[in-house]
Amino acid sequence: MKKKKIAGDIITYIVLVLISIVWLFPFAGLALQSFRSYDPKVEYGGMVDYLIPKHFSLDNYRFLFSGQTNFLRWYLNTIIIAVFVALFQTIIVLCVSYALSRMRFAGRTLLMRFWLVLGMFPGFLTMICLYFLLKQFGLTQAGAVPGLILVGVASSGMGYYVCKGYFDTLPKALDEAARIDGATRARVFFTITIPMSKPIIIYTALVAFMAPWCDYVFASYVAFGHDESFNVAVAMTRWVWTNDYQGYFTRFCAGGILVAIPVTVLFMCLQKYYVEGVTGGAVKG
Amino acid sequence: MEGIRKVLKTIGTTFATGDFRTRISYFILGFGQLLRGQILKGVVFLLSEVAFFVYMAGFGIRYFSKLSTLGTQVTQKVGRTTTYGDNSFLILLFGILSIFIILAFLVVWYLNVKDNHDSEELLRAGKKLPGNAETFASLFDKHFDKTLLALPVTGIFLFTVLPIAFMICVAFTNYDYNHQAPTNLFTWVGLENFRRLFSFGSSGMGSTFLQVLAWTIVWAFFATFLDYFLGMAVAILINKKGIKCKKLWRTLLVLTIAVPQFVSLLYVMKMFANDGLINGYLMKWGWISSPIPFWVNPMLARITIIVVNIWIGIPYMMLIATGLLMNIPEDLYESARIDGANGWQMFRKITLPYMLFVTGPFLLTQFINNLNNFNVIYLLTQGQPQSMRLAEKAGSTDLLVTWLYKMTVNNTNYRMAAVIGIMVFVVTAVIMLSVYNLLPSVKDEEGFQ
Structure with missing residues (x-):
């Protein structure tokens, strides 16, 4: 019996190690190739059939920081968008969730059903119309950054499910006790509900913060042709889709590393809250 | 009234x-x-x-x-x-x-x-x-x-x-x-645009629409259920008694959630390219003589997308399953073991029913999300490879949403894009309504408590 268990454990470890290799391989590749020079005198910056660069070089990173492209600007744009979207989206989601979880008003279920139906339409359907609306306010091309913040925040009220689910589990007795003591709804919200919701606030903000880093579709449409207001996803995707002989691939790898590291570190630090959020959301549907 | x-x-x-x-x-x-x-x-x-x-x-x-x-x-x-x-x-x-x-x-x-x-x-x-x-x-x-x-x-x-x-x-x-x-x-x-979508003549889009719709549903099915079961399997492996460094294994997997998808997916796309690392090494080792057309052959492209999506999807499911698996009362397994049940039987009779019951609504929303999973498809293939047989520049791996996107941005064919958007809505609504009422957790809220 004991032998069998040890054998089982060994097989498990082998499987886990294999899985880890598969999972880490692309990231290891990304990191290694970012150190391959694109300078034709040293090495080739396009696609090659080996993983480890022959010469270790920081050329790609130097290129990114040299000002030959707007890389720093793109990076800053993305951070600005991500921070503001995270901030406003969290506020809006908290407001909507509290109203729907704690208050009973005419049309409450109707509103929730209506939003559920709205959510069944694909988001890209509305792209040209949104573009036009943004254009009216001058929020495309040069103004794409505030425009993208606006679009990211405007409809975020519909994503209240996880947060409302969390509020539903907070004891109502606390609210009622405070209200008997004469506290208004607003006071209950600010002094009782919000201090108790740290995990869900962090989860909401984290998810909202991560999304703009991958936003290619809408960002490329809104910022079209205006290099200065690209975000990293839009700008660097061009480097991959461009013709290979230009050797932009390693520069993409270097940029990818610079984008991935801060986001990944942040995510890993707040992982606990993320897990809580997705598990709670999954069980409640 | x-x-x-x-x-x-x-x-x-x-x-x-x-x-x-x-x-x-x-x-x-x-x-x-x-x-x-x-x-x-x-x-x-x-x-x-x-x-x-x-x-x-x-x-x-x-x-x-x-x-x-x-x-x-x-x-x-x-x-x-x-x-x-x-x-x-x-x-x-x-x-x-x-x-x-x-x-x-x-x-x-x-x-x-x-x-x-x-x-x-x-x-x-x-x-x-x-x-x-x-x-x-x-x-x-x-x-x-x-x-x-x-x-x-x-x-x-x-x-x-x-x-x-x-x-x-x-x-x-x-x-x-x-x-x-x-x-x-x-x-x-x-209704002219709708007539065009459902007409199967030479100028109609009927056959293209059906093909894209079929692939969308096949994709959503595999992307949802493969990830679900494999993710659960990995969670069970890591949860197993006696396995050390549980946290380390989980953290390694979670990397795919943490790294922005446009970085990881574009890199993986290049990895599988004809001149990419995988073909490069396989050729260097002499296993193949010409590159495997991962993104060029329609069938192969579809399979590769599903496989890459497993890479993306398992960690997510693993995180959810890990928490839920711990909620299953240990004495259920204890008594099963006394009755002489083996691991597989316990999984089938205890773990799986519990998981399906608890995560029913989640599976449904996952399926719907996968129907509209733009990022994975667009960053990996942009819907390519294109086929002459398909109308409106649809590709073999296009989902309805990526097709809609291409119609809007590349072809400025807004009328048909709008029709496709409505069709996506119809498909989503039909699946939602028909499945939702069949879910065990909706039918019987008290079960398993």
Whole structure:
């Protein structure tokens, strides 16, 4: 019996190690190739059939920081968008969730059903119309950054499910006790509900913060042709889709590393809250 | 129906029995409230009426009146001077906006009547009306919901409801590359676009639509269930008693969630390319003589996408499963073990039913999300490889949403894009409604507790 268990454990470890290799391989590749020079005198910056660069070089990173492209600007744009979207989206989601979880008003279920139906339409359907609306306010091309913040925040009220689910589990007795003591709804919200919701606030903000880093579709449409207001996803995707002989691939790898590291570190630090959020959301549907 | 009758009755009786303040309020909103000393309410009602008429007279009516034709005056260019005619896009957009505003005004008007009615009843009963300060304070107490929801609802209206209503209307027009505003007009064409989507002739899109739809559903099925079961399997492996460094294994897997998808997916895409690392090494080792066409062969491309998606999806499922697996009472397994059940039997009889029960709604939403999983498809293949047999530049790995995106951005074929969008909605709604009621956790909420 004991032998069998040890054998089982060994097989498990082998499987886990294999899985880890598969999972880490692309990231290891990304990191290694970012150190391959694109300078034709040293090495080739396009696609090659080996993983480890022959010469270790920081050329790609130097290129990114040299000002030959707007890389720093793109990076800053993305951070600005991500921070503001995270901030406003969290506020809006908290407001909507509290109203729907704690208050009973005419049309409450109707509103929730209506939003559920709205959510069944694909988001890209509305792209040209949104573009036009943004254009009216001058929020495309040069103004794409505030425009993208606006679009990211405007409809975020519909994503209240996880947060409302969390509020539903907070004891109502606390609210009622405070209200008997004469506290208004607003006071209950600010002094009782919000201090108790740290995990869900962090989860909401984290998810909202991560999304703009991958936003290619809408960002490329809104910022079209205006290099200065690209975000990293839009700008660097061009480097991959461009013709290979230009050797932009390693520069993409270097940029990818610079984008991935801060986001990944942040995510890993707040992982606990993320897990809580997705598990709670999954069980409640 | 009952509700509408009640509303009409309130409007009628209030006018018949109300005093002169109430009656004048039917035409001048807020009049009654102002005379009764409720300045705040009165001013808000009055201002909304003023705003409504200013909007309609100065702006709305121009577009609203042309809504039935979407414009008749073509923009003309004589020599160097251009005379701008009607802009169908603006007419449609602001026409719809005007309809919404008219409806909103009717609601405000009714609220005004109802408020007058309520005030009169209060006064008749000898009670005092709430003062201005009280009304204002109620926005943070009794009516706090209105304060909280005002901004989100407005945002959703402007940036979701209005655009969706607009695009639904576009599906019934001929708005495409030949009818671009402001140079050209577009107009209503009835069901022509839908007929085109379902016609199987040489100019129809029927067969392409069916193929894309079929792949969308096949993809969503594999992407959901493969990830689900494999993710659960990995979670069970890591959860196993006696396995060390549980946290480390989990953290390694979670990397795919943490790293922005455009970085990881684009890199993986290049890895599988004809001149990519995988083909490179396989050729160097002499296992193959020519590159495996991962992204070029339609069937292979589909399989590769599903495999890469497993890489993306397992960690997510693993995280969820890990938490849930710990909730299964240990004594269930204990007693099963005493009865002589082996690992597989315990999984089938205890773990799986529990997981399916708890995660039923989650599986459904995952499936719906995968139907619309734009990022994975677009970053990996952009819907390629393209096929001559498919209409409207659809590719073999295009989902309905990526096809919609390409139609909008590359082909400016808005009319068909709108039709596809509506079809996505129909597919989603049908699946949601038919599956939701079959879910065990919906049918039997008490089970497993």
